Amino acid sequence: MIKVTLLRLVIILFSLLLLAGCGNESIVNRIRILSAVGFDREGELCKGTVAYPNYIQRKGSLAILKGQGKEPKLIMDQFERESPRKVKYNKVNSIVFSQAIAREGIYTAVSTIIRDPDLGNTLLLAVSSCSAEKLIESLDHQELENLPFNIVKQNMANGGVPPSNLHLFLHDYYSEGKDPSMPSLSLNEQRQIQIHGYALFKKDRLRIVLNTNEMTLFGLLQGKKVRGELAFNYKEHQYVLSLLAGRSSSKTQMRPAAFRYDINVDGNIRNLEGNRMSMDPSEAGALSSCIEGQLKAQLLALLKKIQANDMDSLGIGERFRSEDRNWKASVFYKKVYPTLQFNVNVNVHLKNSGAGE
Template identity: 30%
Template sequence: MLRPDIIWLFSICLILTGCLEKEIVDDINIESVEGFDLIGENEVMGTFVVPVYKADQTIVNETFTSISKLNKDILRNAQKESSAPIVNGSLELVLFNKAMAEKGVIHLVDGLQRDASIGTGLYLAIVEGETREILKQNLGTRGIGDHLFNLLKHNIDRRDVPKTNMHIFLSDFYQKGKDPNLPILMKTEDSAEIVGVAVMKEDKYEMTIPNERLFYFKTLVDKHSEGTLSLKVDGEDEYISVKSIKSKRKFKVKWNGDTPSIKVIIKVDGVVREYTGNKVTPKKIEEFQKLIEEKIISESDSMIKEFKERGVDPIGFGYEAKSRKRGFDFKKWKNETYPTLKVEVEAEVRIISTGITE
């Protein structure tokens, strides 16, 4: 005979099991990417992409669009176009057009983070032009959502785009003393490409870091694991390409009363893969190291100056300062200290191998 407590526990399990909403994969539309475009002053057009798997193993994209003022209303309205429920449990990427980003995206991101079916590893990105135009393309062998997701992942893991996802964006947004950044995509004639990174002021687009400066931006805000840098050798018609770059950064904050100064130490290790000149000698390696150090410092100084002028802090100087000071006055920091903050960038570059150029 079963004990009463076991019978009670068994009954609760049956009741809870009956409360779960069951969804059969063949009876639902699982979206992979969403796009939001600002229409007029207050309305937002949402585009939802569902990959459709054909019998011949090809994949086509089915898109649904709707217009509303709230994120959840947009998806709810799009359901009226779909023959099956649209669910976002496999959502990999959310796009915002630049007009939307200039107005602010936190109200849409807040709706995403409150959905328990969406993971915080979700990628966010800004689009030059309309997100709808990118999402109408039929790219990749596994659908547009997977294609764009892997485009971003590849450039974050192995190239110059700083690491980002919804969790990092929200952390930077709510963290006093640091502003978020998001990659920027643009539609090309037959594909899509990354054209830079947007620096946000809180949740609003403020400025663009173009592709040619992304290497240096990433050394300041993140770290390289397999970076690449190509430079012209000063005074000569020669070029070097340094690959397999690993970088790390360190902050030193020094206080003089209530006035801080910050030193950023950037360490870079890399391998010379190509050199258009003659044989790479130890003297040449020293020249390459000095050239890269000077370039990192000059580009970093230039960007930091612009960040202070625009009142944005993607590097997190405010966070570094307040974490080392009791009674930190963030209002004073933002209005008085940061615009005149003394920042010194120090670079240490090591060429650890000359690879195929030897």
């Protein structure tokens, strides 16, 4: 008897579920899936611009929505009110802040993002050199492929952009001995989004934006495998070194406090007169030592620049903390870091230089 009633109960419950359509469903072709968001500040209000793929009228090319509000959530609400379909932001993969917001601090915005489980931790955070609104607007009628996320991702894999996403940002932000950083985007004359540099933050505030050359060097210092192009001079000629692989190791020194980078670079030179090496192999040594010298100077200048701005974007403090039991962030950054001695050793290994004549 008990079995029968249980079965009945299950059937009733099951059909109830079926009839009521229980479950938070959002059928994929009945929703608006936001892809990229840009935030600007206008007085007290926050201005949001989003791009979403429009499948009905535009066969999947992007369309733009704009809204204003005190909070990102309120902007979402505004979008909801002007859309015939449910607006979902779960698949947002690029969030762009205007420089104005970035200079004032992006923590309030980021803390909203990180509290929302609907957003992934691999999404891209970026700073826009123009207004974020303009940047996102430029995506109008473009393909989903042209989102900032894909541009940065491509360059992280094949170019000189150091790895960066929300997860890494948060890791750096909450570390005592490291400051966060993220790519900086801008629009070129063709109204096309491009990576124009790398933004370095002090805690959540934007301090400086590195240019692209410095960005590649920055990546090299991070010790990650970096590809990219570096320009240098040799005997009054301009050369470009294409990085095939860059490996760097670093070492701390306690008394007196110093920090040493050992950088090994594999590369090739294939531009004008690049075949100098094949014409005269004995010149290869001179060429690479010339590159080493210039590279070393540039790297040191970059390290000094970061140091002078009172930032620790490379996580040198973390390295010291890992080796010093009594490490204190306040003491380190007040007393040790400003006068920290940097040593850079560069070892360039030229693989080839194009075909000889």
